[in-house]
Amino acid sequence: MASLTHEQFRAFYLIGQNTQPVDEQVWTGSYTEVVVPFRQIVGRAIALDASALVIAHNHPSGDPTPSREDVEVTRRLFNICRQLDIRVRDHVIVGEQRTFSFFNQGLL
Template sequence: MSEKQVSFSIKNWSEDDRPREKLVNKGRLALSDAELIAILIGSGNREDSAVGLSKRILAASSNNLSELGKRSINDLMKFKGIGEAKAVSIAAALELGRRRNGGDSLSRKRITSSSTVFEILQPIIGDLPHEEFWVVYLNNSNKILEKQQLSKGGITGTLVDVRLVLKTALELNAVGIILAHNHPSGTLKPSKSDIQLTQKLKVASSSLDVKVLDHIIVTEKAYFSFADDGLI
């Protein structure tokens, strides 16, 4: 291996430029997004250091970690110097961050409004590139008993099992449920399928004294509430 090739490994940088040492000595907040990604990938390519390559990867996603999190493994591997292992490391780290946000949101367990539902579910489904349908189960104090992913891939393309929703509600002794799904397109307008499914679940659950309280459409930055708009 030539001297030029060796120099791109982080361990061969000057100590002041090493993001790992910087994290240890100065703390996590001292590092830029690019430096944190550089720690994940470890080395760059012939043209870029690990930090330089990380900056290019971020720039291609508008320097937005949420946008970067939407990229597939194959998308990441299009960058010179990013093989499958490095791409997987980046994807895994971003997914952990997304799940951590979702876990932090669950500390607000009592639902007081549609905005509370949005705060809880946006970190989980708000920036996904595909559609997912979720159900939030509540007790008589509007506290969350459980949240459950019911389908993945879109309401029109995936069977939403009404029986499973009601079975889980009975097992949890839930008295209320909130339906939610994301629109990757960013549109907040409910589709005909959204409205039909809401009514189907509302009728089915009412026979078991379980009330559909709302149906929330979640996007990256905003939401639509069936209840707020008088559709339930």
């Protein structure tokens, strides 16, 4: 994802004891933005009977520092999933040389 010239949003659905992850590209955006389809992500998690998920997207600029929108998207998805007993384990932003993990930064 680090080498892409546009933003891409992926969801990794964790099923059972997290031994069968399902990786899916959820959305492809422009150089600076991606639309996060909450209904699609949550609907797919329910259809797969996923107990948890990890979301990830890249920043083509190379800097994985989350934007205000990234923080808001993460908060909204976390709250929606929590109500459905689906755990959002992490939101990872991929940059050119490094990544940013909301979990590792204590933001989940």
